[in-house]
Amino acid sequence: MPITLPQNLPAFDVLRNEGVMVMTPERAARQDIRPLKIALLNLMPKKIQTENQFARLIGATPLQIDLHLIRMTEHETRNTAAEHMAAFYRPFQEVKGEKFDGLIITGAPIEHLPFEEVTYWGELQEVMNWTQTNVQSTFGVCWGGMAMINHFHGVQKHMLPAKAFGCFRHRNLVPNSPYLRGFADDFVIPVSRWTEMKQDEIDRAAGLVTLLGSEEVGPCLVEDEAHRALYIFNHFEYDSDTLKQEYDRDVANGTPINVPQNYYPDDNPAKPPLNRWRSHAHLLYGNWINEIYQTTPYELEAIGT
Numbered sequence: 001m002p003i004t005l006p007q008n009l010p011a012f013d014v015l016r017n018e019g020v021m022v023m024t025p026e027r028a029a030r031q032d033i034r035p036l037k038i039a040l041l042n043l044m045p046k047k048i049q050t051e052n053q054f055a056r057l058i059g060a061t062p063l064q065i066d067l068h069l070i071r072m073t074e075h076e077t078r079n080t081a082a083e084h085m086a087a088f089y090r091p092f093q094e095v096k097g098e099k100f101d102g103l104i105i106t107g108a109p110i111e112h113l114p115f116e117e118v119t120y121w122g123e124l125q126e127v128m129n130w131t132q133t134n135v136q137s138t139f140g141v142c143w144g145g146m147a148m149i150n151h152f153h154g155v156q157k158h159m160l161p162a163k164a165f166g167c168f169r170h171r172n173l174v175p176n177s178p179y180l181r182g183f184a185d186d187f188v189i190p191v192s193r194w195t196e197m198k199q200d201e202i203d204r205a206a207g208l209v210t211l212l213g214s215e216e217v218g219p220c221l222v223e224d225e226a227h228r229a230l231y232i233f234n235h236f237e238y239d240s241d242t243l244k245q246e247y248d249r250d251v252a253n254g255t256p257i258n259v260p261q262n263y264y265p266d267d268n269p270a271k272p273p274l275n276r277w278r279s280h281a282h283l284l285y286g287n288w289i290n291e292i293y294q295t296t297p298y299e300l301e302a303i304g305t
Contacts, residue, residue: 004035004066009088010048011055018056035064036101036292037300039135041092041127042069043108043144045079050106053237057285058104063293070095072120092123096130099303101296102289103135107142107235111157111195115150125151131229133304136296138229139288142193145222145231149197152227153205157195164191166243166261167276170214170234177211178291179223179230182283188262188276190238191217192246197233221284230288236281244273 005012038058044050051069058065071077073091105127108118115121128151131138140148149155167188172180189212199219202208212221212232222231235242243260247269250257265271297303 004064005055006088009051011052014052015056015059034298034300035066036289036296037066037068037099038102038104038289038292039068039070039095039100041103041105041144042071042089043106045077045109047077047080047084047089049239049242050237053239053242054104054106054285057237057281058102058289060282061286061289063289065289068095068100072123074123075120092127096126096134099134099300101136101300101303102292103131103138105138105140105144105148107144109143111143111146111193112159115147128152132227136228136303137288137292138227140229140231141237142233142235143195145233146195146197148227148229149202149205149208149222149224149231152224152229153208155197155201155205155208157197160194160196163194163257164196164217165246165258166191167263168214168217168234168261170212170220172211173213174209174211177209177223179221179284179287180211181287183280187280189214189220189280190235190243190263190277192235192238192243192260193233197222232284236277236284238277240273240275240278244269 040051040054042050055067069089070092071085071089073093077085110118124147128148138148146157150157168191169186170189171186172183174180175183196218199210199213202210202219202222207224207226209223210219210221211223213219220232220234224231243263247257247260259267259269263273265274
């Protein structure tokens with residue numbers, strides 16, 4: 001089944017050209033089926049790139065997905081055209097009366113700031129509390145996952161001495177988890193962050209289970225059953241060239257940066273990178289969508305009750 005997107009959203013043509021099934025809202029309305037209502041709270045500067053990445057993953061399952069784009073109410077983006085934001089995004093304060101089967105909270109390039117110094121932290125706390133009554137399952141990604149695990153459990157993020165940057169091997173720690181169906185025992189995941197979460201602090205928080213982890217870059221995917229949430233600190237959603245874009249940007253700006261580890265063939269930036277995480281990315285988000293489908297009420301208004 002397809003993902004439902006506005007026909008003039010850039011992701012519509014991008015995904016259709018890749019072979020992903022996409023459907024206009026008008027066509028979806030003629031189908032006698034309740035689609036899963038999934039929201040993307042997009043905190044990333046490059047909004048369109050992030051829309052494409054997540055729509056690609058959640059649109060590859062056999063279920064019909066109705067994707068809604070949400071932004072923080074008062075925060076104004078400087079990297080995406082105002083016309084795009086006005087056409088496709090709704091502020092949180094306009095949607096908080098609605099219910100959703102799923103919500104993705106993306107990362108944001110503000111790792112160096114304490115959470116309470118983020119300009120929209122107060123509203124984001126409201127969003128996270130709102131998920132407990134209005135969302136069946138929430139997926140916090142990178143900084144978004146760190147924010148959620150801090151908000152609900154007080155687990156702190158810690159600055160790294162150098163940026164964790166590249167493709168790092170991870171281990172499947174809970175092979176029988178429904179979120180890890182089809183996963184290999186180990187695999188690579190793109191990592192790009194200046195902060196980390198510590199496993200011993202996660203272990204001390206009640207009800208948290210680490211599903212994926214790395215000896216090099218620490219815990220990656222954490223399940224929080226009590227809050228119906230997953231927290232992932234790395235980037236399965238990245239395109240093949242996302243780390244390359246970050247590396248080229250920093251080199252062009254004169255920012256000190258190491259070549260991303262285990263990313264380019266022979267660690268040579270002159271060679272095109274190979275995507276070695278795509279299949280596991282689809283597995284993880286497909287499993288998440290399947291778990292939502294298995295547990296969410298048929299009547300949206302029953303979510304959270």
